[in-house]
Amino acid sequence: MAPQQLLTRGEVGALPPHAGLEIDLGLLPGTLQRLVELHHRYGDIYRLATRGAAAETYVVAHPNYAQQVLSTHHADYRRLLLDGRMSLVLGNGLLMSEGSGQKAQRKLLQRCFHGEASAGLLRYMAGCNAKLLERWRACARSGESIELTRDMLDLSLDFNLRAVFSVDADGGMLDDVGAQFLHRLTAPVREDTRSNLLFVKQAKRARARIAELIARRRVRFDRPFDVLTMLMDARHRDNGDAMSDQQIIDEILSILMAGHETVATALKSIWYSISRDPAVAQAVHEEVDRVIGSADPSVVHVGSLQYTKTVIQEALRLYPPIWVISHMAEVASRIGAYHVPAGTIVFVCPYLVHRHPEFWLEPEIFDPGRFGPEAVAGRHSHAYLPYARGPRSCIGGELSTHEMLLHVATVARELKVVHVDGAPGDYAAGFALRSQTPIHMRLETRT
Numbered sequence: 001m002a003p004q005q006l007l008t009r010g011e012v013g014a015l016p017p018h019a020g021l022e023i024d025l026g027l028l029p030g031t032l033q034r035l036v037e038l039h040h041r042y043g044d045i046y047r048l049a050t051r052g053a054a055a056e057t058y059v060v061a062h063p064n065y066a067q068q069v070l071s072t073h074h075a076d077y078r079r080l081l082l083d084g085r086m087s088l089v090l091g092n093g094l095l096m097s098e099g100s101g102q103k104a105q106r107k108l109l110q111r112c113f114h115g116e117a118s119a120g121l122l123r124y125m126a127g128c129n130a131k132l133l134e135r136w137r138a139c140a141r142s143g144e145s146i147e148l149t150r151d152m153l154d155l156s157l158d159f160n161l162r163a164v165f166s167v168d169a170d171g172g173m174l175d176d177v178g179a180q181f182l183h184r185l186t187a188p189v190r191e192d193t194r195s196n197l198l199f200v201k202q203a204k205r206a207r208a209r210i211a212e213l214i215a216r217r218r219v220r221f222d223r224p225f226d227v228l229t230m231l232m233d234a235r236h237r238d239n240g241d242a243m244s245d246q247q248i249i250d251e252i253l254s255i256l257m258a259g260h261e262t263v264a265t266a267l268k269s270i271w272y273s274i275s276r277d278p279a280v281a282q283a284v285h286e287e288v289d290r291v292i293g294s295a296d297p298s299v300v301h302v303g304s305l306q307y308t309k310t311v312i313q314e315a316l317r318l319y320p321p322i323w324v325i326s327h328m329a330e331v332a333s334r335i336g337a338y339h340v341p342a343g344t345i346v347f348v349c350p351y352l353v354h355r356h357p358e359f360w361l362e363p364e365i366f367d368p369g370r371f372g373p374e375a376v377a378g379r380h381s382h383a384y385l386p387y388a389r390g391p392r393s394c395i396g397g398e399l400s401t402h403e404m405l406l407h408v409a410t411v412a413r414e415l416k417v418v419h420v421d422g423a424p425g426d427y428a429a430g431f432a433l434r435s436q437t438p439i440h441m442r443l444e445t446r447t
């Protein structure tokens with residue numbers, strides 16, 4: 001499965017092997033498993049017909065190829081969101097935007113999710129964890145099992161809405177903006193006009209609600225610390241301009257969309273992985289006890305939870321929430337020795353790259369040791385892509401890692417999470433890797 005020699009620009013290469021199949025961009029259940037089988041049969045890059053489109057789809061499974069698409073030749077491509085409904089509702093937010101405006105917008109947004117700003121937002125996580133823990137403690141006492149998929153979606157939604165709109169200040173708005181619209185965003189993609197019309201109607205309503213919030217904030221003296229306030233106060237460094245209300249709404253929807261199901265999906269596989277391996281669970285408990293002791297888990301502890309962080313990284317390797325990063329070639333390009341005609345859809349597939357046997361020994365085995373400093377330093381820069389790479393990589397990596405560390409530490413201090421049934425391996429493809437079957441866990445109070 002070694003990649004072919006890289007061509008220089010200007011040379012025209014061959015086309016990758018054709019797998020003789022059609023891929024459905026609606027991404028029905030089973031798509032992912034099919035991509036794995038085809039990787040074994042055809043190698044690190046192969047072609048498929050695209051249902052309903054003349055252009056072909058290339059599937060990419062090698063870090064060298066991923067590096068070309070995401071980093072070195074990124075200017076030849078634009079992002080393609082697989083759920084067509086997104087383009088209807090996300091406007092010109094960072095997920096959808098392209099060109100020079102995108103770069104300036106990205107710089108502005110990055111500041112909201114790093115360093116002090118990120119640490120400030122994480123204060124909201126304590127309240128979200130406390131709410132969940134209260135219920136989980138009761139389940140531990142009664143023996144009632146929990147369903148992880150739903151609980152992690154609710155937790156992530158709770159944090160996102162508090163971080164973006166700060167629940168204390170504007171709690172009354174949350175139901176409309178959040179529950180209806182976002183739960184709908186995470187529902188499976190359906191080719192159903194009625195459901196899509198309802199989706200667009202709810203998106204409009206969410207936009208109107210956010211516009212109301214912005215108007216209210218403009219006349220308040222005591223504006224809360226949250227993403228909305230940060231976006232309203234943000235100024236472009238070159239010209240000092242603020243964002244228009246329209247742009248703020250687009251960005252908020254992009255952020256909610258990008259940070260909701262991804263984190264929930266990641267947390268689900270993290271708990272699944274911990275619960276399946278007693279040695280890993282014990283090491284997490286020991287680290288949490290040693291680092292946090294009887295204090296309240298907070299952002300000051302996250303840098304010391306080194307082992308737990310490797311557990312999170314390994315869970316994201318085996319179960320990358322964004323399992324495929326999809327692009328469209330805007331101009332003719334090349335991947336390795338292969339020609340990419342303009343219009344080709346390219347799937348860089350972290351799910352396949354993360355299992356590539358040249359870069360990961362026994363790839364199906366869960367082993368946090370893969371993320372020790374030496375192992376990471378010796379690895380191909382594009383062999384691990386949960387947050388993508390290059391100029392369109394995730395801007396929420398630091399925030400989400402700390403959010404997940406705080407959650408795991410808060411729970412692990414008190415409770416053991418014990419697997420009952422279900423697994424994240426039974427996928428349906430959506431925006432994030434979604435397990436179709438529920439995952440049930442039992443909770444035990446640590447003695």
Ligand code: HEM
Pocket residue numbers: 079094095106113254255258259260262263266320321322324325326385386387388391392393394395396397399400
């Ligand atoms: C475990 C959690 C997360 C994972 C695995 C993840 C993964 C990714 C990936 C793979 C991309 C690139 C997608 C593509 O090119 O198609 C991306 C982009 C993005 N993510 Fe995340 N993400 C996570 C959490 C978050 C959070 C919490 C936020 C909110 C701050 C966020 C905001 C964004 C934005 C705005 C982009 C677009 C960046 C751009 O185009 O310049 N993500 N994310």
